[in-house]
Amino acid sequence: MIGHPFHILDEIDSTNNYAMAQVNSGQVTSGTAWFTSNQTAGKGTRGKQWLAQPGDISALTIALQPAMLPLSRQFMLSMAVALAACDCYSSYAGDETIIKWPNDIYWRDRKAGGILIENVLRGNIWQYAIIGIGLNINQASFPPDLSNAVSLRQITGKVREASTLARELCTFLDKRIRQLQPAGYEALLQEYSTRLFRWQQPGLYRINGEIFEGVIRGVLPDGHLCLEKDGVVMQLGFGEVEFIINR
Missing domain, CATH: 3.30.930.10 (Bira Bifunctional Protein; Domain 2)
Incomplete structure (x- = not known):
């Protein structure tokens, strides 16, 4: 145990x-x-x-x-x-x-x-x-x-x-x-x-310096994040995307 x-x-x-x-x-x-x-x-x-x-x-x-x-x-x-x-x-x-x-x-x-x-x-x-x-x-x-x-x-x-x-x-x-x-x-x-933060909700993200609005659509069994941008779903690995959280 x-x-x-x-x-x-x-x-x-x-x-x-x-x-x-x-x-x-x-x-x-x-x-x-x-x-x-x-x-x-x-x-x-x-x-x-x-x-x-x-x-x-x-x-x-x-x-x-x-x-x-x-x-x-x-x-x-x-x-x-x-x-x-x-x-x-x-x-x-x-x-x-x-x-x-x-x-x-x-x-x-x-x-x-x-x-x-x-x-x-x-x-x-x-x-x-x-x-x-x-x-x-x-x-x-x-x-x-x-x-x-x-x-x-x-x-x-x-x-x-x-x-x-x-x-x-x-x-x-x-x-x-x-x-x-x-x-x-x-x-x-x-x-x-x-139970993911921003599941199926729009939010701001950054990839290679570009900030854009995306929506989390799911996660693959190997851990890749499925993030939709402009109608296209990207499969992203750890460290490839930054969540933008304005406070």
Whole structure:
């Protein structure tokens, strides 16, 4: 089960780095989770730094052996994790919790969290997935350069015990991971698509410096975004399109 065992670390540079080291040493079992409320050098996607305040849940990492999926289905795991994080956050923040493609967690048009999955491969064998999840929980405010961020405390007015919420997130993850069966791929993909930020709604995007209005029409099983522009549907990979959010 996801979150068994569940380790709480007093302070660490990155729970993903720590989990990776433990996996490489052969000292973990699938489903092991690490949590800290004091992460000093968290990692975001595409090499970005993940900034967190003490008391945040942004330092939760799970080591998973993805035996239920072939390597060609990597995006299905990312999708299931995003759905689980959205499930968990929405249980407190409500139905305005959504997923910004590919795996950021949003509340309305503001970022509430993100996901970073790093893979351990042995040849063509997908040995482990190191799943890092960050959700903004107890921040009272954010610096000006993070004006689009939001925390659960700002949404609900309540401070919560981050480690308790992290254990709850493991339960949501366990449920979603168990749904990763071939017969359920299409239903999961459809649910993921309909919970996307700007699903079937016009919005502004930028590609190669050009800003235009587009509409998200869906996501392919390999993770490509189907974005319609002027009646033509483009298939875009990660990092190929920027969402323009004016605040």
